[in-house]
Amino acid sequence: MASISVxxxxxxxxxxxxxxxxxxxDIADHEFLVLVGPSGSGKTTLLRIIAGLEAATSGEIYFGxxxxxxxxxxxxxxxxxxxxxxxxxxxxxRNNMAFGLRRRKxxxxxxDQKVREAATMLGIExxxxxxxxxxxxxQRQRVALGRAIVRDxxxxxxxxxxxxxxxxxxxxxxxxxxxxxxxxxxxxxxVTHDQVEAMTMGDRIAxxxxxxxxxxxxxxxxxxxxxxxxxxxxxxxxAMGFLTCSVNRNGDRAELVRDGVCLxxxxxxSRKLTLPHGAxxxxxxxxxxxxxxxxxxxxxxxxxxxxxxEVVEPLGPEQHLVVDVGGEMVTARxxxxxxxxxxxxxxxxxxxxxxxxxxxxxxxxxx
Amino acid sequence: xTAVAAPVRLAGPGRLRRWRPGRAAVVALxxxxxxxxxAPVYWMxxxxxxxxxxxxxxxxxxxxxxxxxxxxxxxxxxxxxxxxTYLANSVLTSVIASxxxxxxxxxxxxxxxxxxxxxxxxxxxAVLATQMLPLVVFVGPLYLLLLDAHLLNTYTxxxxxxxxxxxxxxxxxxxxxxxxxxxxxxxxxRVDGYGxxxxxxxxxxxxxxxxxxxxxxxxxxxxWNNLLYPLTLITNNxxxxxxxxxxxxxxxEFNTDWGGMMxxxxxxxxxxxxxxxxxxxxxxxxxxAGALAGT
Numbered sequence: 050m051a052s053i054s055v056x057x058x059x060x061x062x063x064x065x066x067x068x069x070x071x072x073x074x075d076i077a078d079h080e081f082l083v084l085v086g087p088s089g090s091g092k093t094t095l096l097r098i099i100a101g102l103e104a105a106t107s108g109e110i111y112f113g114x115x116x117x118x119x120x121x122x123x124x125x126x127x128x129x130x131x132x133x134x135x136x137x138x139x140x141x142x143r144n145n146m147a148f149g150l151r152r153r154k155x156x157x158x159x160x161d162q163k164v165r166e167a168a169t170m171l172g173i174e175x176x177x178x179x180x181x182x183x184x185x186x187x188q189r190q191r192v193a194l195g196r197a198i199v200r201d202x203x204x205x206x207x208x209x210x211x212x213x214x215x216x217x218x219x220x221x222x223x224x225x226x227x228x229x230x231x232x233x234x235x236x237x238x239x240v241t242h243d244q245v246e247a248m249t250m251g252d253r254i255a256x257x258x259x260x261x262x263x264x265x266x267x268x269x270x271x272x273x274x275x276x277x278x279x280x281x282x283x284x285x286x287x288a289m290g291f292l293t294c295s296v297n298r299n300g301d302r303a304e305l306v307r308d309g310v311c312l313x314x315x316x317x318x319s320r321k322l323t324l325p326h327g328a329x330x331x332x333x334x335x336x337x338x339x340x341x342x343x344x345x346x347x348x349x350x351x352x353x354x355x356x357x358x359e360v361v362e363p364l365g366p367e368q369h370l371v372v373d374v375g376g377e378m379v380t381a382r383x384x385x386x387x388x389x390x391x392x393x394x395x396x397x398x399x400x401x402x403x404x405x406x407x408x409x410x411x412x413x414x415x416x
Numbered sequence: 417x418t419a420v421a422a423p424v425r426l427a428g429p430g431r432l433r434r435w436r437p438g439r440a441a442v443v444a445l446x447x448x449x450x451x452x453x454x455a456p457v458y459w460m461x462x463x464x465x466x467x468x469x470x471x472x473x474x475x476x477x478x479x480x481x482x483x484x485x486x487x488x489x490x491x492x493x494x495x496x497x498x499x500x501t502y503l504a505n506s507v508l509t510s511v512i513a514s515x516x517x518x519x520x521x522x523x524x525x526x527x528x529x530x531x532x533x534x535x536x537x538x539x540x541x542a543v544l545a546t547q548m549l550p551l552v553v554f555v556g557p558l559y560l561l562l563l564d565a566h567l568l569n570t571y572t573x574x575x576x577x578x579x580x581x582x583x584x585x586x587x588x589x590x591x592x593x594x595x596x597x598x599x600x601x602x603x604x605x606r607v608d609g610y611g612x613x614x615x616x617x618x619x620x621x622x623x624x625x626x627x628x629x630x631x632x633x634x635x636x637x638x639x640w641n642n643l644l645y646p647l648t649l650i651t652n653n654x655x656x657x658x659x660x661x662x663x664x665x666x667x668x669e670f671n672t673d674w675g676g677m678m679x680x681x682x683x684x685x686x687x688x689x690x691x692x693x694x695x696x697x698x699x700x701x702x703x704x705a706g707a708l709a710g711t
Contacts, residue, residue, distance in 0.1 A: 100607065102603050102606065102607075122603075122606045122607055123606055123607065123608070123609035123610065123611075124609070127607060128607065129603075129604070129607045131600040131603070131604060132600075133598060133600055134600075135598065135600035135601055135603065135604035136604075137601060137604070137605075137619055137623075138601075138623055139622040139623055139625075148605070148608050149607075149608035149609060152608055152609040152610055153609065196604075200608075
């Protein structure tokens with residue numbers, strides 16, 4: 050097993066712009082780390098550099114204490130699951146899984162046993178003599194996983210392995226992958242653009258954008274303490290709502306105000322926010338921290354956001370209200386019993402200390 | 417309780433298509449096209465079964481009134497012309513040319529598809545450009561080269577001629593097949609610990625077998641039908657192939673043995689037809705490989 054260290058990695062293709070910049074990442078032994086970000090953020094490139102399928106323009110990759118920059122991909126003791134599975138179409142499932150083991154010149158009996166064990170773990174024993182084209186998407190995904198785990202690698206790399214599956218199967222395979230990870234305990238790096246996948250699977254998550262690692266942390270850290278507006282908006286469904294406000298200082302307390310909005314900061318938050326009275330900031334509010342209140346009887350001490358309902362999305366146990374607050378949209382996650390109609394005025398209370406504050410220029414978190 | 421299946425009526429596209437005048441015209445046009453294409457084949461077959469008198473009659477009949485196997489008998493049993501020698505020479509040179517061309521085209525096609533070397537684009541276009549010139553242009557230089565190498569009147573010389581003309585198109589054909597193989601397959605094999613050559617022969621080549629068959633049959637058909645090269649490069653009758661051999665045997669100064677020639681043509685066509693029908697499914701795919709995303 051191995052820890053992975055990514056040190057100052059940069060990547061350019063030809064003379065083009067850098068697609069990865071100053072990437073630094075430490076992945077502990079046995080950890081399940083998820084690289085998440087939008088398309089083109091550089092997450093797959095970083096994974097391929099860790100795998101050895103791509104060379105870094107500069108920087109270093111360590112597996113444990115071993116510098117692996119010049120180590121061939123076949124000698125890195127890794128296994129990889131590709132986005133479109135990468136199964137050998139002319140081989141049976143059994144041969145697909147055994148192919149890597151044959152290269153290691155393992156005895157035939159040992160290969161058979163390993164293949165059988167992996168197939169049993171994934172419930173594909175009855176598919177061993179089929180070819181990939183005779184399998185469904187979910188079955189192919191299982192075979193791809195089987196081919197990876199059968200080799201008992203030190204590092205397990207998965208490149209958007211669930212992106213070709215339907216929503217139901219994706220959910221099922223998420224559990225399956227976690228079960229496999231617990232069983233094989235290899236250090237795992239998992240690439241996805243789906244933040245729900247990232248939140249539900251990763252011990253830690255590295256959020257990437259424009260070739261930069263924006264933040265690395267546990268799902269809770271990323272959700273509760275995003276370091277910038279990008280991470281705040283990317284993590285969480287529905288996304289955090291953003292409102293441009295100005296700082297209003299009143300003694301020791303500060304509030305963020307604009308037409309129809311008054312977000313009171315706690316004493317601690319007010320102390321941390323060093324901007325002067327009148328400075329412009331971006332306030333961020335998570336959908337679950339907004340709850341409808343009566344416009345008349347609202348507590349004057351309460352933080353309130355007022356606007357008009359633009360969209361009502363009923364989801365069964367709850368509903369999402371997309372509210373237009375002076376041209377900027379925020380989403381509130383409310384109980385299904387709340388009567389809400391499009392065009393209706395609504396007042397939404399924000400829990401104390403629940404507002405996030407970001408710099409209007411850099412997008413960095415200010416609290 | 418017994419469930420009774422209600423009668424199902426097919427609706428929309430599942431229903432029988434109605435005959436429309438436009439559709440009938442298209443079918444008629446296709447039938448005419450097929451008739452035009454098959455007419456020479458029929459004429460070849462019919463003439464080969466006619467008696468020598470009927471085959472050269474000034475008022476030819478569309479059907480052989482008396483089926484005669486005499487033309488086949490003279491070719492295969494009596495051995496009036498060295499048909500079997502020509503046939504053996506054609507099989508030998510065409511098969512060897514196909515194998516050699518497939519191996520070279522596969523390696524070149526793989527390089528054009530996967531390698532990233534500087535002059536790859538211009539080189540691949542230059543290779544294809546040779547196909548824009550007619551076969552006859554190459555005969556002179558090829559003759560001189562083989563003369564210098566003492567390879568005139570040899571099977572080797574003929575195979576070189578066939579192969580040299582087949583490789584450019586074969587390389588492009590194979591490039592199309594290699595392009596349709598996902599790079600992830602090779603990357604998966606790299607992760608599994610295999611080297612470049614192992615990956616080529618264990619992973620990539622087995623997935624492009626239809627391409628190899630297509631290229632092989634393409635080269636075989638072209639070599640088999642080639643009249644110009646053996647006519648120019650081979651003067652020894654014992655090394656001669658079918659096309660010039662038949663021309664020489666049946667066309668005289670004052671007389672042409674149409675019946676014998678057509679019987680020989682039928683026998684010559686059979687290996688081609690077998691080869692083509694065996695791989696026609698792959699050939700169509702080969703010609704369109706890479707035309708669609710995901711193919």
